[in-house]
Amino acid sequence: MEGCFPCLGGAKKKKRPPEKPQIPPASAAAAEKPKLGPSSSVTKQDSLEVNKDIILSNGSDHHQIAAQTFTFRDLAVATRNFRPDCLLGEGGFGRVYKGYLDCVNQNKVVAIKQLDRNGLQGNREFLVEVLMLSLLHHPNLVSLIGYCADGEQRLLVYEYMPLGSLEDHLHDPSLDKVRLDWNTRMKIAAGTAKGLEYLHDKASPPVIYRDLKCSNILLGEGYHPKLSDFGLAKLGPVGDKTHVSTRVMGTYGYCAPEYAMTGQLTLKSDIYSFGVVLLEIITGRRAIDSTRPAGEQNLVAWARPLFKDRRKFPLMADPALEGQYPPRGLYQALAVAAMCVQEQPSMRPLIGDVVTALTYLASQTYDLEAHGNLRLVAPGMPPRTRNRSLGHGVADQRGSG
Numbered sequence: 001m002e003g004c005f006p007c008l009g010g011a012k013k014k015k016r017p018p019e020k021p022q023i024p025p026a027s028a029a030a031a032e033k034p035k036l037g038p039s040s041s042v043t044k045q046d047s048l049e050v051n052k053d054i055i056l057s058n059g060s061d062h063h064q065i066a067a068q069t070f071t072f073r074d075l076a077v078a079t080r081n082f083r084p085d086c087l088l089g090e091g092g093f094g095r096v097y098k099g100y101l102d103c104v105n106q107n108k109v110v111a112i113k114q115l116d117r118n119g120l121q122g123n124r125e126f127l128v129e130v131l132m133l134s135l136l137h138h139p140n141l142v143s144l145i146g147y148c149a150d151g152e153q154r155l156l157v158y159e160y161m162p163l164g165s166l167e168d169h170l171h172d173p174s175l176d177k178v179r180l181d182w183n184t185r186m187k188i189a190a191g192t193a194k195g196l197e198y199l200h201d202k203a204s205p206p207v208i209y210r211d212l213k214c215s216n217i218l219l220g221e222g223y224h225p226k227l228s229d230f231g232l233a234k235l236g237p238v239g240d241k242t243h244v245s246t247r248v249m250g251t252y253g254y255c256a257p258e259y260a261m262t263g264q265l266t267l268k269s270d271i272y273s274f275g276v277v278l279l280e281i282i283t284g285r286r287a288i289d290s291t292r293p294a295g296e297q298n299l300v301a302w303a304r305p306l307f308k309d310r311r312k313f314p315l316m317a318d319p320a321l322e323g324q325y326p327p328r329g330l331y332q333a334l335a336v337a338a339m340c341v342q343e344q345p346s347m348r349p350l351i352g353d354v355v356t357a358l359t360y361l362a363s364q365t366y367d368l369e370a371h372g373n374l375r376l377v378a379p380g381m382p383p384r385t386r387n388r389s390l391g392h393g394v395a396d397q398r399g400s401g
């Protein structure tokens, strides 16, 4: 994690319009109380703000809470006692290991996150993550297989995402990975937007994700993106409320300016973070990069003046693309990013409109084999094999999310 920062003060925001179907109170109540051990200490402030007005629905008729419980021993066996060579990565809340669950003679591969045992904060994240991922199911959200709350131990068991995080692919040159080509980038952007659309428009009340960033976008086979890490997620405003007030949490560089200043959270805060991610996808630059010259360290601050001059758009494309992108697609993708990172939250688009724009862009497959000649391949045409020598070796990534 690049850095969580604590809260500041207050202001006003936009309203959620539609009413959505809700699940019966009994299901919500059951979900509200994942089994925590006796040591768990979730304060009123830390507890989920679920009350009789706020009953989380996943927008479908099926609300099963599928997460299994595991003992600490089960997960120690699965990770060969948390062996360092099983370590997949480490974030602000703990380490993530690759594990193998011996589910009836089937070795199921999973990712196991062991939360640091450093008090309240971790416990709260744990509870929110279990609740959110038990109720919310979508092809662009990572699945929670189960959890362990054994004594002081808090572990989460997720589906394993074989291609790691978007951050690894965009920003970790030490990894021996092929650079993402334009088509794959648009596919990832569209799929990510669909995951967010589900949280904003299908869940009821809407869920504000609050921690959208490249390290939380995990990639499955075919670079299929899924949002992970719901520990900071918040149930959005209901009724006449326009925002939820909360401590400012999130990651520096992705956090909407009005939320950082006032602590008042709206769906538009997520749209801002999405705009930053989209900019990273297009430019290959990090949200914050202290190794760059002053004036280029903050991605949004660097991009804003460039947005005003269309002739500067090619300067914003990731040099790793080596010019292999459709100029019109670049223009349109940058236009979406520019709208999302607007200072004024009310000027930012709704996620549904972002999904429409990016789904279109992802469907306009750019033909890398045409060696720089712009050719758009219509969706539905048969798969082609990409030329690996171009260094964009993702074979046929057509369609999105």
Ligand SMILES: Nc1ncnc2c1ncn2[C@@H]1O[C@H](COP(=O)(O)OP(=O)(O)OP(=O)(O)O)[C@@H](O)[C@H]1O
Residues within 6 Å of the ligand: 001, 002, 088, 089, 090, 091, 092, 093, 094, 095, 096, 111, 113, 142, 158, 159, 160, 161, 162, 164, 165, 168, 215, 216, 218, 228, 229
């Ligand atoms: N389900 C998963 N499948 C495969 N790899 C995973 C999975 N979950 C996490 N990882 C790997 O573990 C790394 C650390 O994840 P983690 O969520 O703990 O930290 P982070 O996202 O980098 O930071 P933060 O703590 O702010 O979320 C990820 O970057 C990713 O490489």
Ligand SMILES: [Mg+2]
Residues within 6 Å of the ligand: 091, 215, 216, 228, 229
């Ligand atoms: Mg994460």
